[in-house]
Amino acid sequence: xxxxxxxxxxxxxxxxxxxxxxxxxxxxxxxxxxxxxxxxxxxxxxxxxxxxxxxxxxxxxxxx
Numbered sequence: 001x002x003x004x005x006x007x008x009x010x011x012x013x014x015x016x017x018x019x020x021x022x023x024x025x026x027x028x029x030x031x032x033x034x035x036x037x038x039x040x041x042x043x044x045x046x047x048x049x050x051x052x053x054x055x056x057x058x059x060x061x062x063x064x
Contacts, residue, residue, distance in 0.1 A: 002046060003027065006056035009049045015039060016053060 003009060007019050017029035020041075031039045
């Protein structure tokens with residue numbers, strides 16, 4: 001699978017989705033419109049994803 005849990009992706013239809021879970025080559029997502037209003041929760045595949053917007057990968061910063 002290309003994307004991880006809690007990544008935010010843009011879909012081919014212009015909406016955005018947060019990946020809630022990954023299982024069996026599909027993603028359980030919460031889909032929101034460009035204004036942030038929840039539209040649906042459903043399963044999607046890689047073919048429905050246009051691009052990655054935000055990754056949940058943890059980055060470490062040196063603090064002083």
